[in-house]
Amino acid sequence: MTENKSTKKPVILITNDDSYSAAGIRKLISLMRPLGKVVVVASEQIMSGMGHAITIKTPLRMKKIASEPDYEEYVCNGTPADCVKLGTQIVLKFKPDIVVSGINHGSNASINVIYSGTMAAVLEACIDGIPAIGFSLLEYSMDADFSHVDEYVTAITNQAIARGLPQGVCLNVNLPAISDEKPKGIKVCRQAPARWVEEFDSRMHPRGGDYHWLTGRFENDDLAEDTDQFALENNYVSVVPVQYDLTAYQAINTIKDWNL
Amino acid sequence: MTENKSTKKPVILITNDDSYSAAGIRKLISLMRPLGKVVVVASEQIMSGMGHAITIKTPLRMKKIASEPDYEEYVCNGTPADCVKLGTQIVLKFKPDIVVSGINHGSNASINVIYSGTMAAVLEACIDGIPAIGFSLLEYSMDADFSHVDEYVTAITNQAIARGLPQGVCLNVNLPAISDEKPKGIKVCRQAPARWVEEFDSRMHPRGGDYHWLTGRFENDDLAEDTDQFALENNYVSVVPVQYDLTAYQAINTIKDWNL
Numbered sequence A, B: 001m002t003e004n005k006s007t008k009k010p011v012i013l014i015t016n017d018d019s020y021s022a023a024g025i026r027k028l029i030s031l032m033r034p035l036g037k038v039v040v041v042a043s044e045q046i047m048s049g050m051g052h053a054i055t056i057k058t059p060l061r062m063k064k065i066a067s068e069p070d071y072e073e074y075v076c077n078g079t080p081a082d083c084v085k086l087g088t089q090i091v092l093k094f095k096p097d098i099v100v101s102g103i104n105h106g107s108n109a110s111i112n113v114i115y116s117g118t119m120a121a122v123l124e125a126c127i128d129g130i131p132a133i134g135f136s137l138l139e140y141s142m143d144a145d146f147s148h149v150d151e152y153v154t155a156i157t158n159q160a161i162a163r164g165l166p167q168g169v170c171l172n173v174n175l176p177a178i179s180d181e182k183p184k185g186i187k188v189c190r191q192a193p194a195r196w197v198e199e200f201d202s203r204m205h206p207r208g209g210d211y212h213w214l215t216g217r218f219e220n221d222d223l224a225e226d227t228d229q230f231a232l233e234n235n236y237v238s239v240v241p242v243q244y245d246l247t248a249y250q251a252i253n254t255i256k257d258w259n260l
Helices: A023-035 A080-092 A110-115 A117-127 A150-163 A228-233 A249-256 B023-035 B080-092 B110-115 B117-127 B150-163 B228-233 B249-256
Strands: A011-015 A037-043 A062-068 A071-076 A098-105 A132-137 A169-175 A186-188 A195-197 A200-204 A210-214 A217-219 A237-243 B011-015 B037-043 B062-068 B071-076 B098-105 B132-137 B169-175 B186-188 B195-197 B200-204 B210-214 B217-219 B237-243
Touching (some): A011 A080, A023 A037, A023 A098, A023 A132, A023 A150, A037 A080, A062 A080, A080 A098, A080 A117, A080 B200, A080 B210, A098 A117, A098 A150, A110 B117, A117 A132, A117 A169, A117 A237, A150 A169, A150 A186, A169 A228, A200 B080, A210 B080, A228 A237, A249 B186, A249 B237, B011 B023, B011 B080, B023 B037, B023 B098, B023 B132, B062 B080, B071 B080, B080 B098, B080 B117, B117 B132, B132 B150, B150 B186, B169 B228, B228 B237
Parallel strands (some): A098 A132, A132 A169, A186 A237, B011 B037, B011 B098, B037 B071, B098 B132, B132 B169, B186 B237
Antiparallel strands (some): A062 A071, A169 A237, A195 A217, A200 A210, B062 B071, B169 B237, B195 B217, B200 B210
């Protein structure tokens, strides 16, 4: 796809971490195609729980699997962060107007953001100065129903394309699972400080030796109404502006006082 | 190792992302043993570039490879984040006084923090309310020389044990590579907004098809003197207080104004 500044159609790069065949990315593609020129670069394999992994020990390979007017699709052996690098530097060779990632099968709200491959792709784009949004549905099943999300995904993406995003800021959007009630709307939130507790299911192997499955339950001690967890528990779509500058500025003077 | 509140010796959990056999973790173990009771949980495999990956699709296995007075060492098939979970929940069954991770072979300064398995372990501990520090050396070689780092690693760890860290804050410490000149001291910094550019070396396979190696150069446009990159380029040890709350608070009102 060549850069064409004369057209008004925005160029949209799509990736995810559930592999190119997941229902979530298929939904996202169907929602993005009416909005602009779409390039998809996604992994052939599920990359969930890969965090912000990048591939440095093996070479990356990519192949085109679809080419239609205003639409190209590639699969590769990379992580979500790799997909963004490949999409911008190898496929497009210019910066798209926006990167959208997802729709993830499962929540990336609260502390899940830091484990998320979906959001790693978004942060990668953000570092590169490209507006970027991660979308996730609060339903882990690969058969998840995405039929209620269209208007929210489209509205948020349209606004981000039209207005851009502040330097160093991207969006983490989570969507409630489908229920009898339509979502109540969209809430702009902060990340809840929830965390996973009692995380292992330990078992004995029939031939000896124990092994441990990562599991556990999610606990949120912060009951304030401005968090993403609160919004989602009350059937709102949550939007958290996210940054890749992890500096805890409020702690700099405390550590300086250590007189190291 | 059992919890013993009557002793004054702090319990120190050590992990890394270069595997249990790396020179960096061996150095860190040698520096921590005089400071308290040490438990090591590290991966058998190199986990560099794994970001904040966690293992959800395969069970975790762990075995004890050393047991001495005030010292236990385990290896496992998990990522650095998994190692912290295993160490606190399966091995110790209580929270250690501190988690230290590293010493990584290679920089985790600036934006590298978000790709870092070393720092993922630190953030994991921080989420769990445990003071935690990641140490990294600006030398990628597995033969890296760590002989100049002792006083800095020990001083920073001792202060963190004695004073604790603010809620939700951990430390990202980077150490200059060895040179003819001793490091000038320790600087408390913010994360530099540097980034990787021109990241692929693309080649043609002899049997056809191209492949791409992730490579490139690191660029820092921010020449201010309060960043970790500046400190390291001037032969200081850098200490950045880091948080896992990624909310871009300054952008919340901007996004609210979108009237979604």
